[in-house]
Amino acid sequence: MNRFDCVNTISKLLIISILGLTLVACNQEPPKEGIEVTDAWIRKMPPGVSNTAAFMTITNHTGSAVTLTGVSMDDAGHVMMHETKVVDDMAKMQHLDTVVIEQSVNFEPGGKHVMIMGLDMSQGATSYNIRLHFANKPSLDVTAEVRDANQ
Ligand SMILES: [Cu+2]
Numbered sequence: 491m492n493r494f495d496c497v498n499t500i501s502k503l504l505i506i507s508i509l510g511l512t513l514v515a516c517n518q519e520p521p522k523e524g525i526e527v528t529d530a531w532i533r534k535m536p537p538g539v540s541n542t543a544a545f546m547t548i549t550n551h552t553g554s555a556v557t558l559t560g561v562s563m564d565d566a567g568h569v570m571m572h573e574t575k576v577v578d579d580m581a582k583m584q585h586l587d588t589v590v591i592e593q594s595v596n597f598e599p600g601g602k603h604v605m606i607m608g609l610d611m612s613q614g615a616t617s618y619n620i621r622l623h624f625a626n627k628p629s630l631d632v633t634a635e636v637r638d639a640n641q
Contacts, residue, residue, distance in 0.1 A: 530634040544604035557625040567608025
């Protein structure tokens, strides 16, 4: 094999390897990016009750911590972030100004929650839009499904 043939063979092998790697890469799920919200829901309340709470899991795929600075809803009077904590055997809600999300944060019954005041659920909507506000990031709209917490 002369030098030219040898270089030529190596080039062909390289091209085949790169094609192979590309095919393998295409078959895999693309890596998740940005901020992902899953399982967002709002607790259905009986008629006449306009205060409720919403829950969700926020997962951070950005590679660095993100800070949730607030939550809003066009349909509700007032929305804030709360955390239920047991103090002296009493469950108390604390206001949260910010929530830092390193990997993921659960908003769940008995823990952190989106406190919603003044939401008229009497029209029977099956979901509501909740907007998450972040420091130094665009806000994110989330569709939260109305669920009967007793089911
Ligand atoms: Cu609350």
